[in-house]
Amino acid sequence: MRFGGLVAVNDLAFQASDREITAIIGPNGAGKTTVFNCLTGFYKPTVGRLTLRRDGTEFYLEQMDGFRIAREAGVARTFQNIRLFPRMSVLENLMVAQHNTLMRASGFSLAGLLGLPRYTRAEREALDLARFWLDRVNLTDRADWDAGNLPYGAQRRLEIARAMCTRPVLLCLDEPAAGLNARESYELNELLIDIRDRIGIGVLLIEHDMSVVMQISDHVIVLDYGRKISDGDPETVRNDPAVIRAYLGTEEEEELPEEVAEDLPPEMVRALRSFEDRPHEEDGH
Amino acid sequence: MSARAGSPDFPGILRDSGLVALVALFLAFPLVGFHTIDQGGGAGMGIETRFPWVVVAVAAAFVGRFLQLALLRTHAPVAVERSLSRLGEVFQRNTVWIAAAAITFAIVLPMLPFADRRLVDLATLVLTYVMLGWGLNIVVGLAGLLDLGYVAFYAVGAYSFALFALHFDFTFWMALPIAGLFAAAFGVLLGFPVLRLRGDYLAIVTLGFGEIIRIILLNWYPVTRGPNGISDIPRPSFFGLEFTRRPAEGEVAFHEFFGLEYSGLHRIVFLYYLILALALITNLFTLRIRRLPIGRAWEALREDEIACRTLGINPTNTKLSAFAIGAMFGGFAGSFFAARQGFISPESFTFVESALILAVVVLGGMGSQVGVVIAAIILVGLPEWFRDLQEYRMLVFGGAMVAIMVWRPRGLIAHRDPTVRLGVPQRPEPSA
Numbered sequence: 001m002r003f004g005g006l007v008a009v010n011d012l013a014f015q016a017s018d019r020e021i022t023a024i025i026g027p028n029g030a031g032k033t034t035v036f037n038c039l040t041g042f043y044k045p046t047v048g049r050l051t052l053r054r055d056g057t058e059f060y061l062e063q064m065d066g067f068r069i070a071r072e073a074g075v076a077r078t079f080q081n082i083r084l085f086p087r088m089s090v091l092e093n094l095m096v097a098q099h100n101t102l103m104r105a106s107g108f109s110l111a112g113l114l115g116l117p118r119y120t121r122a123e124r125e126a127l128d129l130a131r132f133w134l135d136r137v138n139l140t141d142r143a144d145w146d147a148g149n150l151p152y153g154a155q156r157r158l159e160i161a162r163a164m165c166t167r168p169v170l171l172c173l174d175e176p177a178a179g180l181n182a183r184e185s186y187e188l189n190e191l192l193i194d195i196r197d198r199i200g201i202g203v204l205l206i207e208h209d210m211s212v213v214m215q216i217s218d219h220v221i222v223l224d225y226g227r228k229i230s231d232g233d234p235e236t237v238r239n240d241p242a243v244i245r246a247y248l249g250t251e252e253e254e255e256l257p258e259e260v261a262e263d264l265p266p267e268m269v270r271a272l273r274s275f276e277d278r279p280h281e282e283d284g285h
Numbered sequence: 286m287s288a289r290a291g292s293p294d295f296p297g298i299l300r301d302s303g304l305v306a307l308v309a310l311f312l313a314f315p316l317v318g319f320h321t322i323d324q325g326g327g328a329g330m331g332i333e334t335r336f337p338w339v340v341v342a343v344a345a346a347f348v349g350r351f352l353q354l355a356l357l358r359t360h361a362p363v364a365v366e367r368s369l370s371r372l373g374e375v376f377q378r379n380t381v382w383i384a385a386a387a388i389t390f391a392i393v394l395p396m397l398p399f400a401d402r403r404l405v406d407l408a409t410l411v412l413t414y415v416m417l418g419w420g421l422n423i424v425v426g427l428a429g430l431l432d433l434g435y436v437a438f439y440a441v442g443a444y445s446f447a448l449f450a451l452h453f454d455f456t457f458w459m460a461l462p463i464a465g466l467f468a469a470a471f472g473v474l475l476g477f478p479v480l481r482l483r484g485d486y487l488a489i490v491t492l493g494f495g496e497i498i499r500i501i502l503l504n505w506y507p508v509t510r511g512p513n514g515i516s517d518i519p520r521p522s523f524f525g526l527e528f529t530r531r532p533a534e535g536e537v538a539f540h541e542f543f544g545l546e547y548s549g550l551h552r553i554v555f556l557y558y559l560i561l562a563l564a565l566i567t568n569l570f571t572l573r574i575r576r577l578p579i580g581r582a583w584e585a586l587r588e589d590e591i592a593c594r595t596l597g598i599n600p601t602n603t604k605l606s607a608f609a610i611g612a613m614f615g616g617f618a619g620s621f622f623a624a625r626q627g628f629i630s631p632e633s634f635t636f637v638e639s640a641l642i643l644a645v646v647v648l649g650g651m652g653s654q655v656g657v658v659i660a661a662i663i664l665v666g667l668p669e670w671f672r673d674l675q676e677y678r679m680l681v682f683g684g685a686m687v688a689i690m691v692w693r694p695r696g697l698i699a700h701r702d703p704t705v706r707l708g709v710p711q712r713p714e715p716s717a
Contacts, residue, residue, distance in 0.1 A: 040595060071597030083595075085588035088581075089703040095578075096585045097596050102578040112577040131707070143707035145714045166596055 026223035041066030076168035086148030309346035420614030429587025434495025442619025457521035468616025514630025
């Protein structure tokens with residue numbers, strides 16, 4: 001994915017499966033949210049293909065309109081800075097998520113206006129689904145609150161509940177644990193594991209909170225400067241030197257990169273390289 | 286001027302009031318002091334002076350400012366604000382009762398002892414703007430699309446009826462759905478180019494659209510008769526009964542059927558009930574559609590369009606439907622307007638009308654049905670009723686607008702009722 005002269009995501013290939021929690025991690029600016037934006041139709045990748053396979057059908061996400069990706073392919077998403085409908089109630093937020101189902105049942109509002117049974121039935125079912133998720137995220141006793149009046153942690157949970165009300169096959173979460181305390185992170189872990197096991201969909205998440213990533217992910221992908229530098233299960237990735245280098249930096253960081261060495265006069269390169277061999281403190285890790 | 290408790294800082298207050306009085310002098314001298322009059326007898330315009338009034342204006346400014354600053358020390362303003370808020374809360378909690386009372390009052394209005402032709406006429410005018418306000422409320426209040434050209438749909442409705450009556454002898458009732466259809470079509474036409482625009486840019490383009498319609502009406506002489514307008518527009522009938530003194534061949538007049546003396550008042554009252562019915566239908570429709578997915582989608586679009594897209598809502602179709610349905614009600618109101626006046630011309634459909642309707646919606650509190658009624662009464666009813674005040678009615682109008690902006694900037698009734706409740710006992714919500 002290229003923005004003018006800047007390549008934000010370079011030659012990235014990975015796979016996220018259902019019944020799996022896949023985490024994308026990496027330092028800030030690595031291109032993680034860009035990947036999400038490409039997946040959910042906010043950016044059109046300059047080059048590449050994003051395929052979603054569902055019940056035998058293939059959806060090419062890079063060619064689809066944002067709202068169609070949600071409606072037809074079944075990809076739901078939450079945002080780094082929460083995007084709720086603040087002046088609508090919690091329950092209404094969950095009802096809006098079921099817009100497409102209800103629109104079909106209301107016959108483009110005609111059946112709804114006339115109060116036909118097929119619409120009232122659909123509305124009842126929608127309320128049931130909303131009630132299920134309200135229970136699941138402990139917001140039942142605040143269902144009539146304006147969404148904007150909820151405390152931060154509750155707003156995050158509501159956003160996830162709302163995304164689940166669209167009945168997706170892939171749930172994309174952009175930093176769901178940001179700003180959560182230890183107990184809330186623990187509850188988030190439980191919620192995501194429940195979604196993976198009981199509902200059985202795929203979860204793709206961007207996260208910086210390593211306790212969440214390491215504890216619940218089945219599969220971790222590490223990005224740095226737009227490239228994939230590691231791909232595997234949490235244990236492998238945790239011990240991968242490339243990953244450690246990207247996050248923490250080691251002696252190797254002080255090595256003169258080839259591209260720079262090519263441009264410098266040889267005497268200078270020799271002097272710089274001899275500098276590297278001096279004794280220095282161990283990093284404590 | 287220090288803001289400490291204790292005795293007010295009189296020298297400071299006097300100085301401030303003096304400054305205000307000076308500003309008032311500069312304004313009042315040219316505006317109030319000189320007054321143009323027609324000298325009659327072909328002598329043209331002359332000027333007469335009204336300096337005693339200038340003194341009054343300056344004195345009023347001085348005293349007013351003095352009192353305002355002196356009273357700031359006391360708890361009076363805070364108490365006033367608190368009681369206003371409490372009044373607002375009482376209002377919000379009892380909306381259903383207040384609405385029922387208002388509707389009952391509206392129904393019996395023409396039968397009240399003090400109801401004369403002038404009052405019923407005024408009430409008809411106010412109700413027309415109430416209906417327009419409720420129609421625009423769908424676009425601005427629910428969907429959050431700032432439309433400054435709503436008068437275009439009003440005009441399309443009026444001219445559709447007039448032209449169909451002129452060329453095809455359509456009656457009011459036959460033309461009503463046509464007017465709505467045409468207006469909705471224009472709503473979609475307007476909607477397409479403005480889909481990507483937000484806020485100010487959307488406002489300017491819709492304003493332009495309103496002006497385009499007016500200019501087309503003014504210049505397309507062969508079709509719209511240009512500035513001459515279209516006259517002899519047929520009046521609506523009551524189930525086929527006409528409201529004329531001498532009905533046409535084979536037709537029965539209203540007064541003949543009911544065995545009454547002919548009175549011009551009959552038609553006036555009938556028009557009043559007609560607009561009341563149309564307005565109430567608009568309101569009922571809005572209340573119903575808020576609970577339907579399309580209505581919720583409009584409100585969600587207003588709150589956060591990006592989130593809407595992630596939920597699979599098509600923003601294009603949602604915006605177009607808001608424009609179309611809002612325009613449709615404008616069209617209905619337009620055909621009523623044509624029927625009531627009997628004559629229409631492009632002069633009735635200027636930008637000022639759009640601005641007035643938008644002011645009614647915004648002042649009432651965007652999205653609030655009852656607020657629109659109150660705002661219409663204040664903005665349309667009062668200036669018309671106090672026509673005798675002549676130039677001062679605009680002053681009163683301006684003063685009312687300023688007062689609203691200072692005390693209730695979110696509109697008179699800026700409260701939103703959720704469209705669906707869970708029905709489970711709730712934790713008390715922190716007040717906003």
